[in-house]
Amino acid sequence: MSDLILKICGAAILSAIFILILKKSxxxxxxxxxxxxxxxxxxxxxxxxxxxxxxxRSLSDAVGSLSSVSAISVLLKALCVAFLTYICASVCRECGEGGIAYFVELAGKGEIILLSLELIGEIFKVAEKILDLGI
Amino acid sequence: MRKVKIKKAFFAAITLMLACSIFFLVAYADEQGESEKMPDEYGDFIGSLPDDVADKLGGAITDDIGEVSDAAIALSSAENIINILIDLFLSQIKDALPTLAIILGVVIISAVLHTLSSSFAGGLGGVIDLCTRLCTYSVIAGTAISSVLSLSKYFSALFTAVAAFLPLSATLYAMGGNLTLAATSGAGISVILTVCQFICTYTIIPVFCLCLCLSLTSVFDGVFSFAGNTISGNIKKWYNIALGLVMTLLTTSLATQTIVASRADGVAMRGLKFAAGSFIPISGGAVSSTLGTLASSVGLIRGSVGVVGIIALILMLLPTLLSLAVRRLTYGIAEICAGLLSATAEQKLLGEIGSLYGYLEGVAVLCSAVFIIALAIFGSIATPIG
Incomplete structure (x- = not known):
């Protein structure tokens, strides 16, 4: 991992320098x-x-035994959506398209909220299961 | 001549006495083997208990009065109770460790994601935080199902055992001469049983679910403000106060009714005993002494059955109570870890869920205490025929 981070940092700096040179040309x-x-x-x-x-994912499988929906897999999806949205919006801003970046972020937020609604539904299903237990 | 007449009269009297002695009834005390056995209703009561509780009662599951009383003394010893408590606590800890591990894992992931989300701009960090909190809450709420299930099973077993105890108590009251009590105590405990069943069926779990859903609103802190936790806390507080009040009133009613009825039976039986001793010739005193012996025997049975009943109820209550307490401890430990990791939202969620378990513990103890007190009163009421 320590080698990889050095490679990533090196590649990032080289890309930035190369882009700067191309901008000037x-x-x-x-x-x-x-x-x-x-x-x-x-x-x-x-x-x-x-x-x-x-x-x-392995933790998600363990949680899946306690909850019908693997909440952690939903969280992973939300995180991936957030990263993708952030990167896409950053690239659009870098290209000078602030309006497009705004709508990309809006779409990303909407997607994450939709995933969150699934979790809220599961919580209410848990409450329903508890009510059905009865005494 | 006169001497001959006297001799003849003397011999005739002796002959008459000897002839009459053939027809005298011979009275003797015979040992009645059946009086040393427990009533049949005791076997029905033991049969109504869950298998794991019946196994722990051991020597109390027998027909012999002496063995039951010895078992009652052994079961009620401090050493036995502490051993049972330690065994149950350790088994509950073992069952709670996987849940603790998973909750801690979710808390750690949440803390990491909170740190990552702070690097997102444009409000993405906020929605990621919301999603993380919902994920944590979903996992924690899912662990509540098993606790509520064990509580509902406990209440079912409790009501079954108490219902089976009613005929036994009526029989033992009648045997001891508490005829009024035999008629009225069953009605009193039946009323308490009905009220507890109504409360447990229609209020405990719905209130728990309502408080669970209200605590969900704390997930949205920062998005919109809704005092869900405050409302939930007040609901729990007032519910426990109301339940405590109802149980106190029912217990007071049962205790006062029992005391007054037993005193009335005492007066009636003493009058009967006095009449038997005074107006029955020759054997009246023996009847009085026999009643005293019977009273001691019935008192022994009643005391032993009362102790066995109390121990049985406690053995039913302890696993559920310890399970709720250990689960609450689990959430407490996870709350502390969340605080250490600066996951304040998760810390608040865990604290709220933990307090819900406190509510369940209070409800279980309140409902059980009424019946334990009823059994204690049953075992301690004196037999009036003694």
């Missing part, structure tokens, strides 16, 4: 390069964090 492919660098670094980070994601 007036090249039109600067936004495309930014997107490519972001996607590459994002993919590398996801691969680096895969043991953590596997651990959270």
């Amino acid at each position: 007036g090249s039109d492919s600067v936004p495309l390069l930014k997107i490519a660098a972001v996607i590459l670094l994002c993919g590398t980070c996801v691969m680096a964090f895969s043991p953590i994601i596997e651990y959270m």
Whole structure:
């Protein structure tokens, strides 16, 4: 992991320097390069964090025995949506498209709230199960 | 001549006495084996208890009065009760450890995600926090089902055992001469049983669910303000006060009714005993002494049955109570860990859920205390025929 972080940092700095040079030369492919660098670094980070994601999935299976919906898998989805939204909005802002970035963030928030509603529904189902127990 | 007449009269008298002695009834005391056995209703009461409780009663499951009284003394010893308490506590701790591990895992994930969400701009961090809190609450709320299930099973077993105890108490009261009490105590305990069944069926679990849903509003702190926790806390407080008041009134009614009825029976029986001793010739005194012996025997049976009944109720209550207490301790430990990790929202959620378990503990103890006091009164009432 310590090697990987050094590689990620090195790649990020090199990409930033390269983009700066291209900006000064007036090249039109600067936004495309930014997107490519972001996607590459994002993919590398996801691969680096895969043991953590596997651990959270195993915890999700254990929680699944207690709750009908694996709440942690919902949380993982929400986190992925948040990261994707944030990266996409950042790239749009970098390209000067603030309006598009705003609507991307709005869509991301809506998606996370939809996932949260699923959890609220599960909580009410738990309350319903408890009411059905009776004495 | 006169001497001959006297001799003849003397011999005739002796002959008459000897002839009459053939027809005298021979009276003797015979040991009645049946009086040393417990009534049949005792076996029905023991049969109504759950299997694990019956196993722990051990030597009390017998027909012999002496063995039951010895078992009652052994079961009620401090050493026995402490051993049972320690065994149950350790088994509950063992069952609660997986739940604690999972809750701590969820709290740690929440704390990590809170840290990550602070790096998101544009309100994304806020919705991630909301999702994290909902996830934590969903996991914690799911663990409540098993606790409520064990509580409902406990109440079912309690009501079954108390219903089975009513005929036994009526029989033992009648045997001891408490005829008024035999007629009235069953009605009194039946009323308490009906009230407890109504309360447990229609109020305890709905109030628990209402408080669970109200505590859900604390998840939305920061999004909108709703004093759900305050409302939930007040509901629990007032419910416990009302329940305590109802149980106190019912117990007072039962105790006063029992005392007055037993005194009335005492007066009636003493009058009967005096009449038997005074107006029945020759054997009246023996009847009076026999009644005293019978009173001692019935008193022994009643005291032993009362103690066995109390121990049985406590053995039924302890696993449920300890399970709720250990679960509450689990949430307390998780709350402390959440505080250490600066997960304040999760800390608040865990505290709120923990207080719900306090409500369940209070309800279980209040409903059980009434019947334990009723059994204690039953075992301590003196037999009036003694």
